[in-house]
Amino acid sequence: MAIRAMLPQEAAEKAIRKKPLFILDVRNPxxxxxxxxxxxxxxxxxxxxxxxxxxxxxxxxxxxAEEEIVVVCAKEGSSVMVAELLAEQGRNAAYLKGGMKGWSELLMPLKIGDLKEGGELYQFVRIGKGCLSYMLVSGHEAALFDATRMTEVYTDFAAKMNVQIKHVLDTHLHADHISGGRAIAEAAGAKYWLPAKDAGEAAFKYEPLEDGDEILLGSSVIRIEALHTPGHTAGSTSFLIDDQYLLTGDILFIDSIGRPDLAGHAEDWAGDLRKTLYSIYKELSGELVVLPAHFMIMDELNADGTVAKKLGELFEENHGLNIRDEEEFRLLVTKSLPQQPNAYLEIRQTNMGMMQPNAEQQRDMEIGPNRCAVR
Structure with missing residues (x-):
């Protein structure tokens, strides 16, 4: 029997639609x-x-015996070999195109919704890595938030939408994946915005984001307001978009909260994290739709594949927002932490412009799941 290449997009759609799939993973245990x-x-x-x-x-x-078997390896080569061996035995075999590398780099643009005065908001779901980025469109202008290093996905989407990327913003200095923000801004002639408190040693020019900064976009004059929300990093910044959406970066997720330790300041930043979650966010409207920069588990995806939920619902359901005792909260966010992201120090240095790894080195640096949350 012949074997076929299953594209990562097909596997992702099966995951979102809760369809069955049998995977023979031939990587090391x-x-x-x-x-x-x-x-x-x-x-x-x-x-x-x-x-x-x-x-x-x-x-x-x-x-x-009858179901399709999808063979998965790191980069594709070994899975092709094993799938061919299965086909020789009469099994319905396929291999995942690009292996786990391809799975990690898949980005799916999904529409979040329309803005009150015109304009649209899109979420780019990096399902294999748990990263979420956003494009806000108004007229013939666009703003991009928390872009990954797969820059062509965003620029191609902007071209398809017939919009020019005018602003590129990162909610914080990322430590689990390499930002594509600066590269996209340079290619598009856009402004690149980064929280000033996260970029003190940046080896490049940027627009410093400060609390209360406002950015206007497009013909419908969509308002983007920066809100300093420290805790994951010193400069972590949330964005209020037309009083409808709240981009929370890595401070608040659907099923968890951000970790304060990736720059080595867990004890110092635990109090900042609590203040952001329990005071700053608490004063905002519960009707705001929370759009985080990551998700941790597939259960956080909605039926259409998007990751979004109202702030008021999170205050009712998210355990990290419901710990009354401050000491218990501090212990949770400083002691009960998962393994740190792969190569997170090198990723931080890359995002500061202090390292210039090539494309293959960047892929290797990002290998592994998202680990930005407290579990």
């Missing part, structure tokens, strides 16, 4: 345990490819 393709109805079997070089006969009983 440690890599599989750390990070895999998630889906509510996905089934996995992890057998390292080196155990299958001489044939797949011994694992056939562990595989579905």
């Amino acid at each position: 440690a890599d599989f345990a750390d990070w895999k393709i998630e889906g509510e109805r996905f089934k996995h079997l992890n057998i390292p490819y080196y155990e299958l070089i001489d044939g797949v006969e011994e694992i056939l009983e562990q595989l579905p």
